[in-house]
Every structure is written in structure tokens, then in C-alpha cells.
Amino acid sequence: MFPKLDLDNIVEELQFEEKKNEGKTFLFDFEKGDFVIKDGRLVEVEGKEAIKIWIEKILRTEKFKFEVYKADENINEYGTTIKKLIQGKKVPQFFLQSELKREIEEVLKRHSEIDRIKDFRTEQEVATLRICFTIILKNGETFNQEVNF
Template identity: 35%
Template structure:
């Protein structure tokens, strides 16, 4: 009844294609941005920035909802209570960040990785290139 074929088609859909919505999130307050009693929608680079900050702040393997998806980034083992050299830590952080961000089908490349560590925070600054942009600078503090 069904034709026999060896071809497997895969389609990756973006939020615009699936009709899903993205909402602005204030990571400093830990809550969605609300105006006039409604969540503020975002699209394009704003939605990508929210997605990037969320994936970098979500520790891979911590939440069951993401089991089997590979969603998140393993940063805690690299920055909390380790005795790794600074060079190794920076190289692994860069690899983890790039690997996580490149999972988004809209992202073409990640470059210009800058890491700033203070006593209680880690700030990662990257340049992200998409089909629509030449390269936007995104800063995430963890």
C-alpha cells in the first residue's frame, strides 16, 4: 500500500513556520516581560537572543523535560569548584557554547568568543551570524 523508498526526509521548522510564539524574558528578574497585562511577543533576532540566553543558562541533563534532546549546556562542571587550567576551561566553555548555539537551525556561525569571569558571575560575549544578519553581538551573564 505504501511505496518502498530508502529516502528519509527531515524538516527542521522555525517558530515562524510552525506558528509558535516567542516571548521576551527578563533573565535578571526571572520572569516574562508583561505590558498592559499581556506577555510581550518577540521575533527575529530578539527571539533568538532569548533562546540563546535560555539554552546557555539551562544545565544539560538537569531537567527531565529535556531528557534525550541534548538541550542545554554543561557549564557548571567547568566553572564551579574545579582545578582545571584557565586555558582548558576557556577552550571547553567555548566548545560547549558553540555546540549548544549551533543547534538552532537559524544560526550559521558563532565567533569572537570573549569570556569575563568575576567573583560571582561569568559573562560570555559572542558574535552570532544568521541568514538575516551579518553578525549580532550577544552577551550572556551566568
């Protein structure tokens, strides 16, 4: 009388579709500001390395600045407002720390493989702000990430 559903297959199809929508990721040298090329081709990365590149790109991209990333009604807009938070404003360090953590956690949880972040900290060195944290993936793997502004 009731239809039979194979929920395991449905979940697998949805997870595959999520990964497919994330697209390919190519190795990027953030210090040089260019893609890494080997034998005349872009170097494709997968797994944790692809997630690391994605994290660095989304954190370095200014939200609302580029039309290509514009989303309907600014919902799930690509990027962050980190640069606006740290440039030209004198705000209490505890406020800056908590706001950076909130925004970074919010944007990183959009990735289908990221479960959460922990051990969040910032280090100010003259004109450079270093943001460090540990990423915990849904499969239980972890890695440390550092982004400099």
C-alpha cells in the same frame, strides 16, 4: 520519464517547518527571573530578539537536570554543562575557555537561523563569569551576545 521536482518549494517548506518547530518566544527579563508582561499579556518577540532569548535560555539551562528536556539517548539534549564546568573545579583557564567555546558553538548551531559564532571571550569578575561572543546568522546579520554566570 523522470519525475519533475520543484526543489525550491521543497526547500521553502522544510525551512518553514523548522521555524514552526521553534515555537513562539516571549520576552524574558533574566535579571528579574520572570517574563515581561505588557497590558496583561506576555510580550512576544521575533527575529534577532527571539534568537537572543533562545540563546540565553539554552545556555542557562543545565543539561540532564530537567525531565521535561530529556531526549532519547541524550542526543540533542536541551541545555549545556557550563555550570558544571565553572563551579567548584580548578581547571586551567585555557582548558575552560576552549571547552566553553566548543560546547556553546555546538549547542547554538542547532538553531536553524544561526550560522556560526565568532569573537568568543570570557571575563572573570570576582564570582561572575561573563561570556561574550558575536552571532552570525545565515542571512548575514550579526549581533553581540553576553551571558553572565
